[in-house]
Amino acid sequence: MSNKSTNKLSFLLTTALGIFLVLLVIALGISFYFAISDAQLASRKVFLSKQTELAARTLEGEMNKFEDDANGILYFLIDEDLDVEDYRQDLTTATRKVVNNYPRLIDTLWVQFPDSAVYFTMTDRNDFIRKPYEGEIKSRKNNFRTLSLESQNGFQIIFRLNLEAFTSEFVADYYLNANGGKFLFIDGELTNLNPDGKRENISFTEQDLQKIQSDINYGLKGTYELSWQSQQGGMEGVLVQYPFDFGDILVNASLLFFIETEEVTSGIYNTYILLFFVLILLLLGTIVFFIVSLRNNLASQKVLENNSKEISELFDQQNILLKELKGFVYFHNSAGKITRVSDEVEEILGIPKSIFLDAFAPDSQQADVVKIREKVYEVLGSSKSHIEFEYDFVRPDGKEIRVKVFEKLIFHKNGKFNGGLGICTDITSQFESSQKLIQSENRLRVVMENIPDVIFIYDNDGNVIDSHVKEQIPGWDKSSLGKNISVLLPPDQRDETIHAFQLARKYGEIQTVDRRLNLPSGAKYFEIRYFPLDENRMMSLAKDVTNQKVWEKGLIEAMKAADEASRAKSEFLANMSHEIRTPMNGLLGIIDLLDHTNLDEEQSQYLEIIKNSGSSLLSIIKDILDYSKIEAGKMDLNPTLGNPAEELEKQIQIFYGLAQEKSITLKTDIGKAAYGLFETDFDRINQVILNLVGNALKFTPQNGQVTVSMDAEQIENELHYLKIQVKDSGIGIPEKHIPSLTDPFFQVESSSTRSYQGTGLGLAIAKKIVELMGGELNINSTVGEGSEFSFSVLLKKDLKAQEEKVQKSSDERLNWFGLGKDYPLKILLAEDNDLNLQLMKLMLEQLEYDFEIARNGLNALEMAIKGDFDLILMDVQMPVMNGLEATKKIRETPGMEKLFIVGLSANVFDEDQKKALDSGMDDYLTKPIRLVSLAQMLELIYKKKQKQQT
DSSP: OHHHHHHHHHHHHHHHHHHHHHHHHHHHHHHHHHHHHHHHHHHHHHHHHHHHHHHHHHHHHHHHHHHHHHHHHHHHHTOTTOOHHIIIIIHHHHHHHHHHHSTTTEEEEEEEOSSOEEEEEEOTTOOEEEEEOOSOGGGGGGGSEEEEEEOTTSOEEEEEEOHHHHHHHHGGGOOOOTTOEEEEEETTEEEEOSGGGOSOOOEEOHHHHHHHHHHHHTTOOEEEEEEEEETTEEEEEEEEEEEEEETTTEEEEEEEEEEEHHHHHHHHHHHHHHHHHHHHHHHHHHHHHHHHTTTOHHHHHHHHHHHHHHHHHHHHHHHHHHGGGTEEEEEEETTSOEEEEOTTHHHHHSOOHHHHHHHTSTTOOOHHHHHHHHHHHHHHHTTOSEEEEEEEEEOTTSOEEEEEEEEEEEEOTTSOEEEEEEEEEEOHHHHHHHHHHHHHHHHHHHHHHHOOSEEEEEETTSBEEEEEOSSOOTTSSGGGTTOBGGGSSOGGGHHHHHHHHHHHHHHOOOEEEEEEEEETTEEEEEEEEEEESSSSEEEEEEEEOHHHHHHHHHHHHHHHHHHHHHHHHHHHHHHHHHHHHHHHHHHHHHHHHHHTSOOOHHHHHHHHHHHHHHHHHHHHHHHHHHHHHHHTTOOOOOOEEEOHHHHHHHHHHHHHHHHHHTTOEEEEEEOGGGGSOEEEOHHHHHHHHHHHHHHHHHTSOTTOEEEEEEEEEEEETTEEEEEEEEEEOSSOOOGGGGGGTTSTTOOSSOSTTOSSOOOSOHHHHHHHHHHHTTOEEEEEEETTTEEEEEEEEEEEEOSSOOOOOOOOOGGGOSOOTTHHHHSOOOEEEEOOOHHHHHHHHHHHHHTTOOEEEESSHHHHHHHHHHSOOSEEEEESSOSSSOHHHHHHHHHHSTTOTTOEEEEEESOOOHHHHHHHHHHTOSEEEESSOOHHHHHHHHHHHHHHHHHHHO
């Protein structure tokens, strides 16, 4: 009876022990399964991330390379050395090479020549064809993703691109898994990149799609664990997206690679199911064996040995899985001695397996061993069943790695500690990534703490949920939390602020408003920017721009003061011009009249001296006024059509007499390109030429040489550079003085006994004019050898106008007496100044013209309405009514449209002449009025009158 009870008790104990072992193995298996599954999933995430990044970066590089190759075709087209055969054969070869280099990218390529177009394409049979195209290329731009390249000489290339097909072809070589998927994300749409549609299309939840779209918009790569819908139903997995650009063609695209979680863990799951099934069967057999051979200790020992062998085999099989995880498995007994370790230990820790085992001897004091033992003892004292920790390990080769240790502690049924089974994995790459993320967050936190701007974060209704205010501002502190945006600003500024907030929320774009706060310390101005932080929050940055506002106000006041000073200076110059030129008008006019009287030789010499002195004085006044106009920004360019070469020859003719007096050889060298018709301000160019050639003749001694060169160089289409060079064999200029030559009033020889006279303004004016016309004045000189002045200006060639033959002008006429008989006109002279009136009377009488006189503008208006005049010579500045007002009144009078009106004034500014022409005057003569200028004007008016009548 006692034995039977003992056997029954042994049976019950054995059965309980068997059930306990089954549960223990299941618990260990489940723990191992989740540990290995998590490690496998993390490893696949890293692999998937690297594959996606590599594919996206390589694809972006290919697109940049394609744009370079596309530009290469355009550069090929604009090569001026190409002939027709090159365009026919070499262009086809170059185009085919680009098409072949980027398979499935280029659907069609159009090339627009200045007078024709062709297109290239690859047929379904991979035949490369070139055909003429009879339409406008630009009509196809809106139907495809295109790359359009144009040159300024009429060439145009348009590529019709299939970005999705090229991307699908490109990523085909990137292996994921059998059930992995590849998609292209463009403009919120997913494109299936899997070959032959091996994977059906998928759709994400709105929340996941918005998060992916947000990361793409900010240029951030992302790794996501999410779910999606497909034809097979709901799926879960890991998705990695990497943003990139298709060059300049398309931005904010992204590659999406994903794998199913079930696919990653299914292999582990199936293996463990089989192992569990076998292990449970073995345990059941062990229980049966214990029941059958309960009294046989040897048999029981044998069963334990067999079970240990099976566990050892399971250990080896699990090591295979751990190779993917960069880890190794180990066993240790209750004394802490490692009884077994997988072979991967040497690969991970860089330590031979034998040394690793010896390091865990019971008496070992190795630092890492002591650290692990302390962890084990700490856990044993807390009655926990597992250990998990991370630490840095330095390999023998000096490389520092981060390892993670997970160990399951094994206890006897009586609670005695038997040892442990652990996994040690290398998590260096994951640890470094997490540290970078932490550092990035810390940097952002530091920036936020030190930024001087006021930061508010709101919900979508405008209620403050967080703030950062470095400077204490009443109402803009922690007390603002929970308040609405409408109460943070003065009432008169709320509506505009709320409107900006709502616009930023609605359209997702930054809205900026300027706000003024009246604080106890004074008024402060803030520039506030509102923008969405995410779909549920808004953010504002308020920048203190008080100093900027003060500076802007000061700048505006300074500008107003400068404008007032400039206006006062201009008015002074205009008045001075008028006051100086009025007596000069009488002086030079009388000189011209005397010049046409009978004078003996001595009187002629005296008159010539007076004429030259008057001309020099007029030139000095003109230089001063010109420089003042330039300095005040009042000089404008008046482009006209002309022939640069002929203009140069006219100017050079003026200097032939002076050159002959000094026995100087004056030569011109004009290129053929300068004989065309160009549009520019020839008066200003002539002014520069006269100054440079005059200086060259002045500073060149007798028997010297002056050479003036001109040529035109094409830049692009009708745009040309006109290059002019004046070279002399004069006295030269010291090198130290060359930089100062173009300074106003500077003269190399400035003493009272200097040999050469002048104001020192000529080169300063020339430099300003050249710069105004888009050129540069260059000076090179050697003392004793001569100087070289050169400049170039921009001008446009008239490609359509035909050059007209230039008729001989009336300035070749030697005697102006009787001009009124040849070109009769009925003239009304409106002049209030007695001196000018006397001079004009003498000139008109000498030219034999009949005329009537009006002493003010009102008088001129009345006489013009009553009389039948052909021409009014109208002084601009007169009492009662000035000449401009009188002209406007005359033009408003019916029947006065054909009456010619020529303005007379000592005001020489361009704006004065423009005012005269805008008032209705036909032309303008500036005082002092020379006899020749007046005669030419009367002849011109007569010819215009005759043309009207015909």
